[in-house]
Amino acid sequence: MTTQEWKFTAKDIASKPDLFLSGHRACAGCGPAAALRLIMKATRGPTIVTQATGCMEIVGSVYPYTSWALPWLHTAFENAAANASGIDAALKAMRKKGKVKQEHIDIIALAGDGGTCDIGLQALSGAVERGHDFLFILYDNEGYMNTGIQRSSSTPTGAATTTTPAGSVIPGKLEKKKPITEIMLAHDMEYVATATPYYWKDMLTKVRKGLEVNGPAFLHIFAPCPRGWRCEPGKTMEYSKLAVESCVFPIWEAVNGKRQLSTPSKLIALAPQKKKPVKDYLAGQGRFRHLFTPQNKHVLDEMQRFTDERWERLLQKCESSS
Amino acid sequence: MEKQVKQETMALNGDEAVAYAAKQCDVDVVAAYPITPQTIIVEKFSEYVANGEVQTEFVCTESEHSAMTACLAASVTGARTFTASASAGLALMHEMLFVTSGCRAPVVMAVANRALSAPLNIHGDHSDSMAERDSGWIHIYVENAQEAYDSIIQAFKIAEDVGVSLPIIVGLDGFTISHTLERVDVLPEDAVKQYIGERQLPNVLTHEGKTVPFKLDPDNPMTMGPNALQNYYFEFKRQQEEGMKNALKKIQEVNSEYAKISGRSYGNGLVDAYQLEDAEVAIVCIGSTAGTLKVIVDQLRQEGVKAGVLRLRTFRPLPVEELRNALKNVKAIAVMDKSMSFGGFGGPVFNEVRHVLYDAKEHPLIVNYIFGLGGRDTSPRNLRRIFEDIVQIAKTGHVETQVQYYGLRE
């Protein structure tokens, strides 16, 4: 990675042409779509994108229309990282024979939480272990949204989904959110980070850093889904911000395993009184509505406790890193 | 290239012959996962890579599903790709086989045909690739290690033809061919490279309105693998079928071209007819069994029996006209199947052959022998009995049992 950080202003980004084009079929207020549009602004040269089946793959590629202004490949659900492996190997082989014009081509593999944490985990782990040169970006909307809002391992505790409905006996998903970034961190990658589109400057810087790695890099982007979370479409960015402010989704980066908090989360670490209660983040999201009843209060309390505990653990890890 | 080249004789088993052929074909990417009885292919190939004998990027994927994905992705980036699998590995790739064919990626795959679980069985039968007969891949089955070597080279030429642009499976019987040491005459590497040449790409029209080579290239962005709704999906499937139609011609062409260089041809490339011109009875089969059957036919001919063998070399695309012509005067046919279609009426080869001959003015009597499952050996003496059965059938015009399990302990 280069030591010089990429400097840019809102006007620089706004002047760059979109590579994820208008006219895609995402829902109004789609968090992943907003994130993706911005992510594509952080590309630095010739880029190939490969994508797993999911919301963002479907909305941008309804034949004969395409929203992708760069080379784009989709094959199946569980293999975005395997696609990237094949493209990486092909470019390496063809370059040896002088068959590739461009000096360097960045490869971005995109997948949702289904195609990363669940069905896609094997291919991702394999591709990272083999050291292919690609950036894997997870757009996490906390569920299998494209097939109708079913639970994924990345769905948080207490959330109501169509396969973990809030019933009279079971109050939504019981299991914890899979700590996918901790898993990826354990793969000894040069760069692993979390980001969210509200803090777009931070997110774009991280995309660029990931691209600059000569080898695999992983970026976990938290992207609210108003349709699946049953909140107002205009509040997508508000929830993106609240998730960080309540420490439900802290943002940080780890360069060669050395982890440090990114500014928005660091500000909370330095001024803990600014930390918002988890309740504030959950309120207004239809998927958590059932938690605001007396019989489910214990779930709410558990969520606050767990968020606090995980936040403390993160602070310790960041401190021991520095 | 008209002149037959000087070849070197080597002692190779089927897997080694496949790996050797792949080595000579200037493959860009090999992404594979080991599974018995294909392991020798990947091991041999990785030796070539480690010793710098090839410039191939060798990707040891973490599963067969990822292996096929990586091959597909590499292929649509413009690379020449090769892989190998068998049995459960091929079954694991099932989803991706359809995708690879749908994306028109000319991946060449050697399948060391082996039984599918359960129970687990590592030995040879055809159930693995027969389960993939609808996947849109070209299927060529070989009789011996020599043909395995020749067919891998031919496979690149067939698959990469712009009018075909379909992936291809070259099936070799697990253990019987894959692990049996045979004499194999190999071409010099430059002759192979000259014959198959560089990979040619078909042209596509992109959303930018440009007609450009079909590959992932930032200079000519294109979107591959979109979702096609009810209004377009069907058309793409029809395109794949056109590729299959073109393959029927291409396989024959390649067979004759290759014969000129090597001195070897396999029937007309689609079917390998042995002593069928005046045959009254015939056995139709796939793979190495044909070799044994040809020896038996010679014996029977000496005894005055008009017997013949049809080895179906190309199973997909199914050579309908060639099957009809080759079998038109035969009175009784036994079709041998090394796989089953549970709940169906006989095995896959039986179904296809009988179906093709249904429209013949004079119907031959056709019976099915399902045999060899899980690598069960059938001796020449037992194979000879099948000829005796169909001679009886031809004489009496009567079939007692249409579908038999040959070699099964009842």
Add this chain to the structure above:
Amino acid sequence: MSQEKSWKEISIAGVCSKSSVGFMTGDWKTYMPVRDLEKCTLCLTCVMFCPEGAIKWRPDKGQIWFDMGFCKGCGICANECPTKAITMKMEKE
């Protein structure tokens, strides 16, 4: 909508033949953003956050332009504008 093509006319492997900028999603909206230009400080937050890319920065004109042909009326721009220069109103017939 143009005539759909036959299998002989389309490219193989599903290679897409049209850019989605030809697919106007603007008719999806119920609400539309209305700007008070006096309050706008050209911070470009709305340009950054619009999931459709329907809010465009025109550096040559030093202006922000809202493309109603793609705006789905989600309201993110109105919610995030720091000076509340954007409000969502029901789209008229």
